Amino acid sequence: MSTFARARCTLGAHPSALDAALAAAVLVCMVAGSFVDPHSPEGVTWGLRTPDVLSLVLMAVGAAALVFRRRAPLVVLAVTGCVSVVESVTGDPRAPVVMSTVVALYTVAASTDRPTTWRAGLLTMTVLTGAAMLAGPLPWYAQENLAVFAWTGIGASAGDAVRSRRAFVQAIRDRAEKAERTREEEARRRVAEERLRIARDLHDVVAHHIALVNVQAGVAAHVMDKRPDQAKEALAHVRAASRSALDELRATVGLLRQSGDPKAPTEPAPGLDRLDELAATFHHAGLHVEVARADQGTDLPAAVDLAAYRIIQEALTNVQKHAGTRAKAEVSVVRVGPDIEVTVLDDGAGAGDAPGAPGAPAGTGADGGGHGLLGMRERVAAVGGALTTGPRYGGGFRVHAILPVRNRTDAAEDPV
Known part of the structure; x- marks a missing residue:
C-alpha cells in the first residue's frame, strides 16, 4: 500500500482529524488570498495589501466552523454564511471568507438530499451575491461579486454529484448483496426440496414393501406348523417383496450419485x-x-x-x-x-x-x-x-x- 493510500485510510478512520486538517487548509488559503490584489496595475500581485483585524477574525471563525461540518452541516453553513455576509459588507481590502461557505455548502449537498441542497444553495447564492452587490464596497458588476455566485453554485453542484455517486455505488452494493442472499436462499430451497423428494420416494418404497413383508411373514408364522406349503408360498412372496424393495432402494439411492461417477441409474421411474x-x-x-x-x-x-x-x-x-x-x-x-x-x-x-x-x-x-x-x-x-x-x-x-x-x-x- 502506498503512502498516500495509508494516509487516506488513516484520515478516513478519524473523520474529526480530517475535518480539522481541512479547516486549517482553508484558513491558510483564505489568509494567503487576502494578500492578493487582483486590481494592481501590474496584474494580480501578492503582498501589495494586508487584511485588517476584522477580516482575520472572520476568516478564523469561518475556518473553525468547518471542524463541525459533519456533525451539523446546516448550522455550519449558517455560521459561515453570516461571516461571509459581514465580510462582503465591511471588508476593505476584500478577504475571501466566502471560501469557507463554499466548503460548508458542499458538505450540505453531499450529506443531505437534493431538495435541501436546492433550497440551501439558492438561499446562500442569493444572500451572498445580493449582499456583495448591494452593500459591498465594490461596484455591483465587479468580478468578485460574480465569483461569489459562481463558487457557491460550484460547491452545491459538486456536493450533489458526490452524493449521487455515493447513492449509486450503495445501490449497486445493495443489489449485489441481495442477489447473493437470493442465490443462497435459492440453493437452500433446492436442497430442501431435493431432500423432501428423496424422503418421499424412500418412504413410499419402504412402506409399501415392508408392509407386504410384514403381512406375509405373519401369515407364514401362523400356518408354519399346519400348512407348510402355504407358509412356503408366503415366504416366497416375502423374498420377492424384499428383492423388489432392494431394487427400488438401489435405484433411488443411485439418484444421489455425483455427476462425475462412472455409472448412473438407468432404470426408469415407475408409472x-x-x-x-x-x-x-x-x-x-x-x-x-x-x-x-x-x-x-x-x-x-x-x-x-x-x-x-x-x-x-x-x-x-x-x-x-x-x-x-x-x-x-x-x-x-x-x-x-x-x-x-x-x-x-x-x-x-x-x-x-x-x-x-x-x-x-x-x-x-x-x-x-x-x-x-x-x-x-x-x-x-x-x-x-x-x-x-x-x-x-x-x-x-x-x-x-x-x-x-x-x-x-x-x-x-x-x-x-
Missing part, C-alpha cells in the same frame, strides 16, 4: 404402466384389489406419472396396514378433460385385524400420524394438482387425486 404389477403384489399379499382404467392411453409427463403411481401405492399400502387383508380396495384411473383423476377406495371390512395395529381406524386414514398422507399432498402439490382424503359414508376410506395431464412448463410453452 401407471406398472399399475397391474403393483396390484398383483397386493393380491399376492391377500388384499383384494380391483383396477379400472379409462384414461385412453394418455401419455403423462414423467412427474405426473410417478406421482399417480406413488399415490396409488401409498393408498393401497395403508389399506393393507390398517384395513387388513379382508378389506376390498378399488383403484380407478380416469381421464377427465385436461386432468387425470386417481381414486382409491376401500370398504374397511378388515379394520382392526391387521397385525400390529389393533383397533386402528378403518381405511387409509389410519396413517394420519405418519407421513403417508403428507407425502401424497406434497406430490400432488408439486405437479399442480389437488388431493382430497377422508372416511367414506358407511365405513372405509377414500383417496382422490386430480393431476394435470400437462405440467405447468408444458402448458406455458403451448398456449393452445
